[in-house]
Amino acid sequence: RKEVEQDPGPFNVPEGATVAFNCTYSNSASQSFFWYRQDCRKEPKLLMSVYSSGNEDGRFTAQLNRASQYISLLIRDSKLSDSATYLCVVNIRNTGNQFYFGTGTSLTVIP
Amino acid sequence: NAGVTQTPKFRVLKTGQSMTLLCAQDMNHEYMYWYRQDPGMGLRLIHYSVGEGTTAKGEVPDGYNVSRLKKQNFLLGLESAAPSQTSVYFCASSYRGGGPQHFGDGTRLSIL
Numbered sequence: 001r002k003e004v005e006q007d008p009g010p011f012n013v014p015e016g017a018t019v020a021f022n023c024t025y026s027n028s029a030s031q032s033f034f035w036y037r038q039d040c041r042k043e044p045k046l047l048m049s050v051y052s053s054g055n056e057d058g059r060f061t062a063q064l065n066r067a068s069q070y071i072s073l074l075i076r077d078s079k080l081s082d083s084a085t086y087l088c089v090v091n092i093r094n095t096g097n098q099f100y101f102g103t104g105t106s107l108t109v110i111p
Numbered sequence: 112n113a114g115v116t117q118t119p120k121f122r123v124l125k126t127g128q129s130m131t132l133l134c135a136q137d138m139n140h141e142y143m144y145w146y147r148q149d150p151g152m153g154l155r156l157i158h159y160s161v162g163e164g165t166t167a168k169g170e171v172p173d174g175y176n177v178s179r180l181k182k183q184n185f186l187l188g189l190e191s192a193a194p195s196q197t198s199v200y201f202c203a204s205s206y207r208g209g210g211p212q213h214f215g216d217g218t219r220l221s222i223l
Contacts, residue, residue: 004153032209043201043214044154087153096167097142097208101153 001026006088006102014110017078021105023071023088032091033064035073037084044087078109113137117202117215124192124222132187132218134202142205143185145177147198160185192222
């Protein structure tokens with residue numbers, strides 16, 4: 001069983017739409033959670049950390065549900081520049097603080 | 112501020128050849144990581160280091176060795192390259208365990 005599972009998509013949405021991605025993790029000892037974005041043939045870049053109380057950064061909102069072991073990312077008012085692959089990342093402290101990545105969810109925002 | 116720098120950016124090897132990938136960070140981070148990324152798969156951890164002079168195995172360590180002789184550098188070695196090691200390799204660093212990672216821009220390695 002994979003540590004982190006994501007719907008690979010692709011998600012194709014029009015500009016201005018709201019889109020949500022979900023991610024589930026299998027290890028209840030998971031401690032830290034992140035969303036990264038990765039553009040084609042580029043390195044992953046941190047989008048936002050995910051906190052237990054939920055957090056927002058502009059048009060992006062992240063939520064964590066520890067009981068159900070899932071993480072979500074909501075993007076409002078989608079821009080063309082949001083087109084990328086979004087990676088869900090989990091850190092598990094009792095594995096030596098290793099990070100586990102989902103395979104990513106592909107988003108294309110259409111004019 | 113360079114952040115995380117990887118060299119080389121591209122390399123083509125023949126089966127059985129050896130090479131070393133270099134990762135350098137100027138952020139004084141304690142933790143450093145080597146990942147590989149293959150189509151349809153998430154990034155997978157090869158080896159990591161929690162500080163100068165330390166290394167540990169990740170999810171897919173076979174066929175690779177690493178060294179962290181200086182805090183700012185983390186080297187990944189392939190002793191006898193195999194076609195299965197064709198991949199994009201990313202180095203990352205973080206200031207603490209569990210903290211957000213900063214990535215280099217990758218090394219594209221092809222083994223024929």
